[in-house]
Amino acid sequence: MDKSLISVVLSVYNAAPYLEECLSALAKQTYSPIEFWLADDGSSDNSRAILDRWAAKDSRFKTDHNEENLGKIKTINRLLKEKANGEFLSVHDADDYSAPNRFELQINFLLAHPTFGFCGTAYETITAKGQRIAVHQKESDPKIIKAQIAQHNQFCGATMIYRASLFQKVGGYRQFFNRIGNEDYDLSYRMLELELGGNLPNNLYAYRQLNNSFSKTLKAENAMGHKLVQWLAQERKEKGQDALQLEQEERASAQLQELCQPYYQETDLLYREYAAAYMYQQLYRSAFYAALQSIKINPKKLINYRTAFYILRKANIKLVF
Numbered sequence: 001m002d003k004s005l006i007s008v009v010l011s012v013y014n015a016a017p018y019l020e021e022c023l024s025a026l027a028k029q030t031y032s033p034i035e036f037w038l039a040d041d042g043s044s045d046n047s048r049a050i051l052d053r054w055a056a057k058d059s060r061f062k063t064d065h066n067e068e069n070l071g072k073i074k075t076i077n078r079l080l081k082e083k084a085n086g087e088f089l090s091v092h093d094a095d096d097y098s099a100p101n102r103f104e105l106q107i108n109f110l111l112a113h114p115t116f117g118f119c120g121t122a123y124e125t126i127t128a129k130g131q132r133i134a135v136h137q138k139e140s141d142p143k144i145i146k147a148q149i150a151q152h153n154q155f156c157g158a159t160m161i162y163r164a165s166l167f168q169k170v171g172g173y174r175q176f177f178n179r180i181g182n183e184d185y186d187l188s189y190r191m192l193e194l195e196l197g198g199n200l201p202n203n204l205y206a207y208r209q210l211n212n213s214f215s216k217t218l219k220a221e222n223a224m225g226h227k228l229v230q231w232l233a234q235e236r237k238e239k240g241q242d243a244l245q246l247e248q249e250e251r252a253s254a255q256l257q258e259l260c261q262p263y264y265q266e267t268d269l270l271y272r273e274y275a276a277a278y279m280y281q282q283l284y285r286s287a288f289y290a291a292l293q294s295i296k297i298n299p300k301k302l303i304n305y306r307t308a309f310y311i312l313r314k315a316n317i318k319l320v321f
Helices: 016-027 047-057 072-083 102-112 142-148 164-170 175-179 183-192 225-239 249-259 261-265 267-280 284-297 302-315
Strands: 006-012 034-040 061-063 088-091 116-126 132-136 161-163 196-208
Touching: 006 016, 006 047, 006 072, 006 102, 016 047, 034 047, 034 072, 047 061, 072 088, 072 175, 088 102, 088 164, 102 116, 102 161, 102 196, 116 183, 142 196, 161 164, 164 183, 175 183, 183 196, 183 225, 225 249, 249 261, 261 267, 267 284, 267 302, 284 302
Parallel strands: 006 034, 006 088, 034 061, 116 196
Antiparallel strands: 088 161, 116 132, 116 161
């Protein structure tokens, strides 16, 4: 009996410092048959050359580049819908890497559990230099996952693999989330409404957290993306379809604006909450810089100074790295 093919796609944008490690780990996967579809999304570094070099030396790696920067969602949707041939699909981040037996364990699980449409895994966060920050376990009980998905995402998106048939049923990733993030939460939520999803307890993925990901132009829309996912899910529950399925994008945008009102009215609140999120991820420099930005925005508010001093007390040694 022929084994099931898995298609893994990567949208790559200026990821040259980490690409070799990522692709080397993919090449060592113990599962076969497997194909990798790689798309450079208009990088200004030598990412495209690295991808082409891998495609030239390993037939499992195939390239289909963008001529201009289209964004991650357009790119991965195109690869998944037009290029991927697998019965199973997965999206891999270009600056991360997977354990050699990751896909073998996940596909074996899905083949042994035909009522499951997709699964993720536990994962670890690592620094830019590859040092482990923490290991993150995800819930494995499908009943608990189903019950808790309305409160927060139950999956690390980059660890998920899903049946191609299920991906097609839900229509793939939704472009609306390209500017606000949480596209993985939205996808997993919609898939979970149709089929079971689970997580393997094994730590099989290294997710790179970069301190330079901090931006002085953090947006309220990004902070509220998860709330919009939940609002859309509630619409589907009550009405059968949500605003995006009905092609009423302006209504989804209006709801997002309403969700963001507290941040529009109190801009420093956004940076304090990002500081807390960065602390949770152990991105100490980004947390401190976010706290400093909250002080800059509102130097009269005591809580902004307390936030910055708290970060210094808890993580001042880390700030030098």
